[in-house]
Structures are given as structure tokens and as C-alpha cells.
Amino acid sequence: MESADFQPKIIGFLCRWCAYLGADLAGTSRAKYPPNMIPIRVMCSGRVDPTFVLQALADGADGVLIAGCHPGDCHYQSGNYRAAARYALLLEMLQQFGIEKERVRLEWVSAAEGEKFASVVAEMTEEVRRLGPLRWNRTEAVAP
């Protein structure tokens, strides 16, 4: 099942001020990266409630990318610091759930970093492909 043709499904929560523009730049500058990440624009990486991440994984995502502004650059002053603290704690908890920490990634991508955005998505896609499908929605999570 972890064959080379497994196409991981990655949900990307992208900050509207930095990472989403970084993704735009990656597009306009014709940077190539795998099509496995489905972007969702959010107002701030601090808006990404850990519930969003859990729900994405539970509903069939193999990985979740959260991308926001570099430290010090948050449009709302401190949203990305909040995201950083939640992410650190979420990683601890996900590992307790048996979910590899490589499946959830937090990255800082500015509006000028199209190349970085492309390489982050490429890198993460490969990493998740290596881990294989998560298939949380098909585990016997609710049925005994």
C-alpha cells in the first residue's frame, strides 16, 4: 500500500498575509511542486484551531501543513507565536495518538518566499508519501 503511486492528501492552512502570497508567488514564478497540497486560506496561522488539524486527519488527510508569517512579522502581532506554542503541544499529543509528527508541519513562509513554499510542499509530500496513508477514517475508531 505504501507504493510509489500513493498520492498523499495534504491540507494546507495558509496565512492570508504571508504564506498564501508565497504560494501565489510560487505560481506566478512557475516554481514546480507536487499537487498534493490542498490550500485553505486563513486570516492567520493563529486562527488554526488544533481541532482543524484533528478533523482534517480524522476525515482522510494524510498530512497537515500550517504556514504563517516569520516570527516578528505577524500581521496581528502575536498570532504566529500562539500558533508555535499550540503546534509544539499538538505534536506531543499527536504522537500519543500514534500519529507521526512528520505528518503535521508548521513553517514560516513570507510573501517573498515562493521558492521556499514550493520546496516545503515538495519536501513534505515526499515525507508523507514515505510514511504511507494515515487512513484514520477507516480505522475502527468508533466501531468496536
Place this chain on the structure above:
Amino acid sequence: MDKLKFAVYWAASCGGCDVAILDINEKILDVAQVADIVLWPIALDFKYKDVEALPDASVDVCLFNGAVRNSEQEHMARLLRAKSKVMVAFGSCACFGGIPSLANVSTRERIFQRVYQDTLSTTNPDTVFPQTTCPVPEGELELPEFYDTVRSLEQVIPVEYFVPGCPPPVDLICTALDAIATGQLPPVGSTIASEKILCDECERERSEEKTVRQFKRPWQIIPDREKCFLEQGIICAGPGTRGGCGARCMKANMPCRGCFGPPLGVRDQGAKLLAAMASLVDSEDPTEIAEIVGQIKDPLGTFYRFGLANSVLGRVKP
């Protein structure tokens, strides 16, 4: 008017919810006046076959406490659902999975291995584990099937009302019983508790901005009696927990552990608590942030103490 018919059942629970019903004291006499009890295993000697003999939808209310962890409990949940007009998930275990659903970090195999083999007080040289059937000279014996995953009541059968708490406090039990006795029931799906978070009814002093540089474990601090626990660096589940308990624990100088489950509109109590605790961290340095949140030991057990079954992920990967 005919008397109402009541059933009380316990599944994966400790018995505390049954005792809480008795804690309504003399009010139990009022209940006996308006209602006949048709099943209450902890207090009265009815048999399952008595319940099976009842016509469908002939029991007015069933108070079901405990989570569902084996096939006997699932059978009784389905049976009582068929016999009851109104099903009430009574207590945190029935509502959200409760403490028993923390077993969802493990599996049947690992639990059996631990309980029937590995514990120091166990001698089991023939590796005997419980079986669902067992032939003996007199015939075949049956035991319920032990499931891998503990479920809340609502994950097994439709439920009309929820009375949370570990155990539910007396005033909420009385509210629920009065509503049933007078027939003035709230909309189906209601939780008989507050719609606000616990912090809204907590009387402790708090400042505008909460900041924490060190999360303290109980042995590291004697809590101040007046001040918000979170501001003292003590993990308190208030921000992610439904109110309605009267902040009993906080009045006894104990932080909230979350037994009333998620507040209205919150899908996942653990994720909410995780976000709330992480947001207290007063640092902008990644290494320091990691160090501070690392002081929270066992985030899964702390944030899902009463609700792992009902959480978004439901259980640990088997």
C-alpha cells in the same frame, strides 16, 4: 394517572452516578410517588428478562450511566433504547466516554496482557485469557465480548438528553427529574447544564492577560485559594469545559478536570483545552516555548480525561 416508569442502568461506570441519584435524599420519595422503577441493578433485584418482557416504548425514562465497553453493555443499551421513550445519558461516561474511555489509548489485547499476565500480583502460567465462550462439563459458559474501543452512549444508540458530571450534581439531577415528572422537557439533544463555560461561573480573581512561564504539577505548588488557577501556572480545564456544576472543585481549591465535557458549540474538548493552555505561554523563543509546553505531562490524558471516546480522533491508533 398511571405512574411513570423509570429504569436506571449502569454500564462501564464506577457506581458513583447511582450513588448520586440517592444523594437527592428525601426527594427520592417524591420520585417513588410519581414513578415505578422497573430496573435499577445497583439498588433493586430486577432481572434482564423482566426488562425483555416489557412492551416496547413502555418505560418513560431510562437514566443510563457508564460508557459502552463490552457486548453486554451494548445489548442492554439497545434493549433499553427499544423499551424507553426517553433515553438520558447520565454522567460523564455515558455522555462522553468518561474515565473508562481513557482505555482507548490501548487495545483489548494489550489490556488483557497487562491484567491477566504482566501485573506483579498475577500468576497465570497457562496463559489463560477470558474467552467469550468456554466449554465446561456442565455445558457452555458465555462471557460478554470485551471491545477494543470504549464508546459513549450516543455512539451506540440515539440519546435524547445529557446530564454531565462525574457524578452529576444533585441540583442538576433534580432539574432533570422535575422536567421529566412535569413533562416539561427541553428540546431533544439538550444538555441539562449551563450553556456557558465554567470560567463564567468561577468566582476566582483573574486579570486581563494570563501569562505562564512554568506549568506546575500539583506537588510543586500550594494553590492560592482566591486566584485563577491558570494564572498560578496550574492546569485547569475551565476554559474548555461546560459550566453548570457550580464550580464545586474550584471552591475546594482543586482545578477543574473537565468532567462536564465541551461547552456548547465545541466539537473537541481536548483540542480546545490544548489551544487554551498553549496560548498562555509567555515566550517568543521556539526553544523556550517547547520547554514550557513540555512541562505539560501527558497532554492526551489531561485534555481528554473525560472525553476520549467522543473526541475527533476517538482513540489512539491501534
